[in-house]
Amino acid sequence: MTMARLIEYDEASAEIRAVYDDIMATRGTDWINNFWKALANHPPTLRRTWESIKEVMAPGVLDPLTKELVYLAVSVSNGCPYCIASHAAAAKKQGMTAQMLGEVLAVVGMANETNSLANGYRVPVDERFENLF
Amino acid sequence: MTMARLIEYDEASAEIRAVYDDIMATRGTDWINNFWKALANHPPTLRRTWESIKEVMAPGVLDPLTKELVYLAVSVSNGCPYCIASHAAAAKKQGMTAQMLGEVLAVVGMANETNSLANGYRVPVDERFENLF
Amino acid sequence: MTMARLIEYDEASAEIRAVYDDIMATRGTDWINNFWKALANHPPTLRRTWESIKEVMAPGVLDPLTKELVYLAVSVSNGCPYCIASHAAAAKKQGMTAQMLGEVLAVVGMANETNSLANGYRVPVDERFENLF
Amino acid sequence: MTMARLIEYDEASAEIRAVYDDIMATRGTDWINNFWKALANHPPTLRRTWESIKEVMAPGVLDPLTKELVYLAVSVSNGCPYCIASHAAAAKKQGMTAQMLGEVLAVVGMANETNSLANGYRVPVDERFENLF
């Protein structure tokens, strides 16, 4: 039930191990989840994706929990099973409770419902919503 | 450039006006945006959608800004032009800055990228990500 | 605001005209909508798509109105502006009223909402829902 | 293979049981499918979603079978495995035959194909398709 081998640390090249080491150090964990073991089949994608994630998910004007809730919400909306499971875990680690999960999913559900209603009636954008920034 | 007439307050039935009035009172505004004027073509959908939105977007364990960021993120990921514009405006009203928008969009972009990578390699869900709640 | 020229009947090749003629004869109309004029940029796609549509949308165990409602519903869910407009028109021609449109959109909205909820909670399929046919 | 516990009737709160009872009474069945048992992790979403579904799927100008076919079509187009299975079962209960399923899927397939063709050629909406209602 997979496309390619999951590359374990012990069999990984130095290039791959360097990324795995940075993932574990950054996250303060001692294991690597399957996503990275799959990406290791194409080392440039492994490295680039990890560096991008590390930069994007670092604390900014938004805190890490909010970022993880957004990541989870998009994954749910897209229906990506792996991403839903892994980012729910990441959000939980940042403090997401079952109640928060319930509220996030309620918002995701409403967004998908009203997105299709807005598209269905082909609603024109209100003038006041233009050039907000 | 629309499917159906936008029903203005002055021409609306009492049933529709009651919803419009509640929208304006709840939001503390004196105008109705096009989404509701379009939904008014089917009053049961207008009423039910508004009541659902009002319940879901009310403050809970998540604050209104976080909920609006999630709503916006899903709308961006779905590529719904009206919803992006209207929920960016709603998020701005709740305090979203241009910098926050930049961070939200960066997370949405990464989520969409890694969702397709996880699907593409058909990555199996790690045992540790099961039964989180 | 387009990718390629819209090929009008007067400038079309015999191969393209044959398809245009069949579209107009089958539909009992005297005009060709832009979708086909765009597909005419690649005649094999024009011919194959038309023949497929003609076969699929012909009366079967489902009547033409039901088929058009399904077509419209998928187009709305996908957020394809052209397809929403053209299949709403086709459905109207088959008898769709504003009230029916309202009910279809309400169902589409609920489907999109509950699809994301089912994905979000990663709900396992009930045994009773397997091997239905 | 799930996000959260499925809450069974015997362990459910009175608030949840009231919804479960109404689902079974409305549907004339003596069991609850997993979707609702998952939503029960967030009782307000359970209640609101059920009330909305009950209202939207009730007979209107469209009959229940047509509504279920539309619901199924959107779920198929979205690729939501749970929703496809559960709404195929619901549609079958309303009378959908294997032949009807075949025709619905054929329409969904064509809609997805032509949606991407219309988007790909960036086809402008015909004037005649504007302001239909």
Added chain:
Amino acid sequence: MTMARLIEYDEASAEIRAVYDDIMATRGTDWINNFWKALANHPPTLRRTWESIKEVMAPGVLDPLTKELVYLAVSVSNGCPYCIASHAAAAKKQGMTAQMLGEVLAVVGMANETNSLANGYRVPVDERFENLF
């Protein structure tokens, strides 16, 4: 874990066998994959889909490998598990290596990321990108 029976060659009608025979002859193989065995539940869809695929995937100005890479890329982006698996196999048969797969997935990932960024900022189309063909 399926909707309908998979119809094997031995139990298939003459109409279905004719399609199965053509699939095996065209592909130079002696087996039929599950997709076609499922479509055989609705013979007109089986026949039409096979004829369309045969025409579209035949060598043209694009070679078969390029076409399979595009097919795979869309399937990955849509998150269709069966389609990803079957078209990765088809692409491999046409010569796709693990390295090529890595590059295709990297492009698919970037496309999904930048699609959401372009939608999120509601970027207007540059004049130079109009009427390309």
Added chain:
Amino acid sequence: MTMARLIEYDEASAEIRAVYDDIMATRGTDWINNFWKALANHPPTLRRTWESIKEVMAPGVLDPLTKELVYLAVSVSNGCPYCIASHAAAAKKQGMTAQMLGEVLAVVGMANETNSLANGYRVPVDERFENLF
């Protein structure tokens, strides 16, 4: 009709100009398209996205034209108007002809059709399609 200002070269910060300069040098052009001018509202996203695109779209085991066709195909499938227009232009610059565009769109259309058929019948993955790499 936009979310945020498009930041022109003349008013850009040194950080933004450095990216703009690299885009023009890499592409051998003297102008910047709107996508980058919008991303410039969040300079870290501008820089990271450009560096990722530059790496991913560079010649590899796949040539630049094949990569652009894949990029375009995903953008079409997602229905992102800006991305379709800009990547069709990029593909044309790499040699895509109108005939190639026609064939790409035909494949994208078939992929979307068969993706929904495979999902609709919930087709199980054939054993032979597992662990391809």
